[in-house]
Amino acid sequence: MTTIKDIAKAAGVSVTTVSRALNGYSDVNEKTRQKIIEISKELKYSPNTLARSLVMNKSKTIGLLISGLNRGSIKDNFTFEVLVGLNQYVGETDYDLVIFSTTSSKQREKTYSELCRERRVDGVIISGIRTDDPYLREVVDSEIPCVLIDIPIQSDSVGYVTTDNVQGVKKGVQHLIELGHRNIAMVNGHEYAFVSRQRLEGYYQAIEGAGIPINPKWVTNGDFEEKKAEEQALELLSTYPEISAILCASDLMAMGVIKAAKQLGKKVPEELSIVGYDDIILAEHITPALTTIAQDKVQMGFEAAKLLINMLENDNEPHTITLPTELKIRETTSTLRK
């Protein structure tokens, strides 16, 4: 494996000059540079980024702490789309992404900062972490630049990108209200997700905004799981048959709710309108196609990478980005049938 030493020898110069020539410094004779470049090509030289990182104390590497890289996250490919966005932006830079595997048994034997420091990543992107995850506290305390996805925390070294969850749900609920619904329930995620709190807030705002009294019993948690949501909906709809519409905090849960409706012999959307959240691939392909609040997951990844690299290179002030959502009206919502 060729090193700058080899090149120096071949060119009859010092390693210093080789280093400077290859890195485009100005204070090197253009002829010398050309010669060095030529020789380095002949010798098929590639710089050793490890050595460079060691001395420069930065690795041009971004760590990925992503919980959704497991079998359970395949159906809703939120994680993948974020990854695509990250990759898209990072691909245009000289950074690389390293995946910290946190699925394993050994996962919690290393603290967050150990993980980062060992690999000497310049920054980190975190997605799919719960608010009660011990790593989260560490992130805030740590000096390492970090961008969170869907967790609105910020400091000098941490920023975030998220979508406007309050507005999102509001749009969904208002759509139902416009269709004449007043008995609107909600199947939310769980209390350890920031987005769930925000989506609940959106629900309240929309309901109250329409002068409809809030019934806390009509709000339940489905843990973002299809099965759990199905069970919750089953109970909800049996106990309160007057419910005519349900807003779900994820499309997967909406699919569970559709199953519940089917079991109870309630036709969707004639007897029960359903709104999902996310706009996963499945949403438009199931029957009936799911009305949902779409968020651009690829964009989220893209912006997260952009934000982090900006923080790394320039240190711009506002480290936060909130993306809009879009209501996609499809076939699971219709006017209230008396």
Add this chain to the structure above:
Amino acid sequence: MTTIKDIAKAAGVSVTTVSRALNGYSDVNEKTRQKIIEISKELKYSPNTLARSLVMNKSKTIGLLISGLNRGSIKDNFTFEVLVGLNQYVGETDYDLVIFSTTSSKQREKTYSELCRERRVDGVIISGIRTDDPYLREVVDSEIPCVLIDIPIQSDSVGYVTTDNVQGVKKGVQHLIELGHRNIAMVNGHEYAFVSRQRLEGYYQAIEGAGIPINPKWVTNGDFEEKKAEEQALELLSTYPEISAILCASDLMAMGVIKAAKQLGKKVPEELSIVGYDDIILAEHITPALTTIAQDKVQMGFEAAKLLINMLENDNEPHTITLPTELKIRETTSTLRK
């Protein structure tokens, strides 16, 4: 940032001893070791893997060369599932995955080996590459251990994991034949994919095995694209209305074919039976649910990682794994209607 030097100073020993103590060497007094470990905790020491990699000449890092990390690959989440499998296995080891972003404009300015050597990866996993990709030749020539997904090439340093594509398609076609079909067309991928060649072979074997004459005109390429497959099917079905069944080399293409059938007013499966390949998430959720040849993509990723790390650590001989497929009979195939 604490280094072993700091620890050495604090413990009153040499850096060598610290290094040995921390790395579990036997030739160090147990008391000294305990003291060193304690101090290293107090000082919140994390080893610098960069420095270690540099001197050991291995990085405990696996490079990922994956073409399907872009918007176009979201619908069929083949890539993601492979990634999940990779992550699952790698997570149990002390390796990390680094994603080489090849989506970018700068992508082809670096050769394969430059990419690998710069980051000093110990091995590489490649997926989604075409047979005419210049990287492929480099892989074979290169010394760097590599596992290919779905490309049956092997040497001392390269292995592969794939599924039994011949058998897979054979099962699909035989299923159609058992249903009474004889006029069976095929929408294949493209000539730059090994799997396409193999799947075509499976088609031939099954057709000939049943004593049905082969009609080359009934085999067409859809480039693994939904839209392209739709167009091809449209032409095929218009020109040869006697075709009663189509085997597709991917589920996405099968969805295109379904659209084509719809346009021509052909009912699926009553008037046209369709078999897909892959068993993507969508397959069982669309209406009618797609009969397809399933491959376990997560498993593929898992085995690929396992294989590579085995090659890295032990150098076992046979570097190849072929996984089985499974025919999933759903709603797009039925007995031939006269």
Add this chain to the structure above:
DNA sequence: CTGAAAGCGCTAACAT
């Protein structure tokens, strides 16, 4: 414009 020398943090002979 170029070179000598130091050092990034770590491991690995080779003593002792």
Add this chain to the structure above:
DNA sequence: ATGTTAGCGCTTTCAG
């Protein structure tokens, strides 16, 4: 059982 020394490949003062 422990320390000394050298060196991995690179960048970066500091001199010249």
